[in-house]
Amino acid sequence: MKHIRNIAIIAHVDHGKTTLVDQMLRVTGSFRAGKDVGTRVMDSNPLERERGITIFSKNASVRWSASAGPNAGESYKINIVDTPGHADFGGEVERILRMVNGVLLLVDAFEGPMPQTRFVTRKALELGLQPVIILNKVDRPDSDPDRAHDQVLELLLELEANDAQLDAPFLYASAKAGWAAAEPPGPGGEHPSDLEALFEAVVRTVPAPAGDPAAPFQMLVSTLDYSPYLGRMAIGRVENGTLAVGDSVAVWPLDQDAPLARVRVPKLYGFEAMEKVETESGSAGEIIAIAGLEGAEIGSTICDPEQPTRMAGIAVEPPTLSVEMRPNTSPFSGRSGQFVTSRQIRERLEREVLSNVALRVEDTDQPDRFRVSGRGELHLGILMEQMRREGFEFSVSRPQVITRPGEGGRIEEPYEEMVADLPESMMGVVIRKVSERRGEMQHVEHAEGAMVRLHFLVPTRALFGYRSEFLTDTRGEGTMHRQFAHYGPWAGDLTVRTNGAMVCMAAGTATGYSLFGLQERGTLFIGPGTAVYDGMIVGENARENDLEVNVTKGKKQTNVRSSGADDAIVLETPREITLEGALEFIREDELVEITPDAIRLRKRALTTHERKKDRRASPGG
Numbered sequence: 001m002k003h004i005r006n007i008a009i010i011a012h013v014d015h016g017k018t019t020l021v022d023q024m025l026r027v028t029g030s031f032r033a034g035k036d037v038g039t040r041v042m043d044s045n046p047l048e049r050e051r052g053i054t055i056f057s058k059n060a061s062v063r064w065s066a067s068a069g070p071n072a073g074e075s076y077k078i079n080i081v082d083t084p085g086h087a088d089f090g091g092e093v094e095r096i097l098r099m100v101n102g103v104l105l106l107v108d109a110f111e112g113p114m115p116q117t118r119f120v121t122r123k124a125l126e127l128g129l130q131p132v133i134i135l136n137k138v139d140r141p142d143s144d145p146d147r148a149h150d151q152v153l154e155l156l157l158e159l160e161a162n163d164a165q166l167d168a169p170f171l172y173a174s175a176k177a178g179w180a181a182a183e184p185p186g187p188g189g190e191h192p193s194d195l196e197a198l199f200e201a202v203v204r205t206v207p208a209p210a211g212d213p214a215a216p217f218q219m220l221v222s223t224l225d226y227s228p229y230l231g232r233m234a235i236g237r238v239e240n241g242t243l244a245v246g247d248s249v250a251v252w253p254l255d256q257d258a259p260l261a262r263v264r265v266p267k268l269y270g271f272e273a274m275e276k277v278e279t280e281s282g283s284a285g286e287i288i289a290i291a292g293l294e295g296a297e298i299g300s301t302i303c304d305p306e307q308p309t310r311m312a313g314i315a316v317e318p319p320t321l322s323v324e325m326r327p328n329t330s331p332f333s334g335r336s337g338q339f340v341t342s343r344q345i346r347e348r349l350e351r352e353v354l355s356n357v358a359l360r361v362e363d364t365d366q367p368d369r370f371r372v373s374g375r376g377e378l379h380l381g382i383l384m385e386q387m388r389r390e391g392f393e394f395s396v397s398r399p400q401v402i403t404r405p406g407e408g409g410r411i412e413e414p415y416e417e418m419v420a421d422l423p424e425s426m427m428g429v430v431i432r433k434v435s436e437r438r439g440e441m442q443h444v445e446h447a448e449g450a451m452v453r454l455h456f457l458v459p460t461r462a463l464f465g466y467r468s469e470f471l472t473d474t475r476g477e478g479t480m481h482r483q484f485a486h487y488g489p490w491a492g493d494l495t496v497r498t499n500g501a502m503v504c505m506a507a508g509t510a511t512g513y514s515l516f517g518l519q520e521r522g523t524l525f526i527g528p529g530t531a532v533y534d535g536m537i538v539g540e541n542a543r544e545n546d547l548e549v550n551v552t553k554g555k556k557q558t559n560v561r562s563s564g565a566d567d568a569i570v571l572e573t574p575r576e577i578t579l580e581g582a583l584e585f586i587r588e589d590e591l592v593e594i595t596p597d598a599i600r601l602r603k604r605a606l607t608t609h610e611r612k613k614d615r616r617a618s619p620g621g
């Protein structure tokens with residue numbers, strides 16, 4: 001056990017995590033013979049790239065022998081765990097960090113630390129984990145390792161790192177070229193030619209896991225995996241004892257007073273290089289996967305049935321936000337999707353629940369509609385993105401916050417931390433609008449170039465529909481990030497005035513001519529040539545009410561065009577509709593249509609007649 005190191009890697013997308021882990025595997029000869037060494041172990045998928053955070057946690061492990069120094073000749077196994085990078089995965093982050101004793105904080109020496117990794121870094125420091133800092137890409141001529149060094153140090157101070165953590169080793173690396181150094185490159189650019197300094201720093205500063213391999217077996221389930229052949233797999237770090245295939249264990253759920261019946265372990269896996277590898281046994285300190293434990297949940301303790309003791313687990317946090325998911329019923333249904341029926345959607349959701357622990361799927365009173373609840377917009381948004389990339393088509397209702405009873409029976413609702421970066425000159429309007437939505441400003445940071453960063457705490461409910469206003473108010477120069485913070489008192493009625501929609505009342509193809517006529521009445525979401533249907537939302541009205549529009553009108557083809565006005569049509573670039581933007585935008589009587597090749601907004605009612613009826617029926621309409 002003295003020879004095991006468990007570390008988590010924290011990195012912003014593109015800072016070089018994949019490249020570094022690949023190099024660590026390569027130089028330690030961890031790629032198995034015949035394996036394609038070009039495989040990128042921790043490669044991020046397109047979704048992660050778009051968002052700049054890690055979503056799916058992956059594991060790898062390397063074996064390294066010290067060739068010099070006090071431990072020369074000693075051989076170590078270093079398990080590297082990937083960390084999901086967002087507060088929406090809060091509990092998950094913490095569970096994963098509980099498996100390790102240290103973190104590799106990888107930072108691009110040109111970009112410096114990024115806000116998206118702040119949350120995980122804070123969690124790691126709070127749990128007392130020892131960081132090892134790697135400033136990567138120092139080979140780039142535009143990199144500034146000194147500045148990055150200071151920024152990381154500042155971050156550690158801000159996040160209240162303890163003394164040992166502040167003493168973290170800083171390494172200077174080119175993951176791409178495969179080297180790491182304990183000092184910045186010399187004036188002549190000289191540097192070592194290998195990663196020894198990195199391995200050495202990890203082995204020296206990160207403590208070996210504690211625990212007793214001879215004690216009764218104990219493991220906390222940190223992650224679940226699911227395989228069609230083996231069923232549920234419980235993954236965690238063995239806290240105490242040794243488990244062998246064929247041994248009996250008890251599964252003790254987090255919320256029960258006694259363990260469940262004993263189960264015999266049919267198969268065990270360890271992690272070698274980038275794969276799960278079948279193994280005969282696993283001991284204290286090692287990260288293993290146990291097959292065949294159907295009753296195991298995140299937070300369960302797997303223990304010796306003769307001497308069961310439960311470990312303090314972290315419960316899965318309850319969902320904060322829910323949407324209704326249903327088959328796509330728009331006239332464009334089935335144009336690009338492969339899986340479109342409610343049965344297919346249901347099966348997909350049921351499969352997701354097996355490993356996506358914070359997700360809930362429930363039936364509704366309508367047989368083809370499902371209530372899907374998760375930890376926030378990002379959590380739900382990622383599932384939807386994944387599904388559309390797999391070829392699913394469906395539509396989704398406006399998200400609703402999930403309230404809970406608080407102290408004294410008072411209702412509580414979720415609040416979010418919102419961080420907005422914008423030019424100083426636009427601060428006033430943003431602060432006013434967020435306050436109107438019961439947001440409280442926590443603090444202001446002044447950044448370079450007359451930019452400010454504003455931190456707010458706002459009820460989640462109040463932020464629906466706000467993003468588009470924010471973009472308009474900051475003329476596209478502002479960016480905002482939001483994430484779940486905590487539950488707080490119900491903020492009362494939020495009479496937030498939001499703009500109405502421009503609703504298409506005729507099917508066909510949008511023409512530049514008609515869009516030109518509409519652009520002064522609001523913000524368009526589509527450009528000329530877009531196929532539209534009756535009931536589709538093509539823009540945001542500048543006013544509160546909906547505006548029925550016809551975007552398919554055009555001058556007859558036979559018209560002789562004279563030079564002049566018509567040819568000089570200048571269309572503004574339409575506002576891009578992202579999945580999250582769409583979810584925030586829609587009202588009760590609207591849906592987001594999600595297909596592999598498009599995200600569209602629509603009214604539930606697809607004809608002018610029905611929409612009129614709806615408006616008459618709704619109290620405010």
Ligand code: GDP
Pocket residue numbers: 011012013014015016017018019020042043044136137138139140173174175176177
């Ligand atoms: P990840 O998203 O954090 O896994 O980042 P990748 O490992 O995929 O790297 C992102 C990009 O940065 C790729 O184009 C790499 O080739 C490049 N990169 C990674 N490490 C270095 C480095 O040390 N120096 C330079 N110049 N480029 C690097």
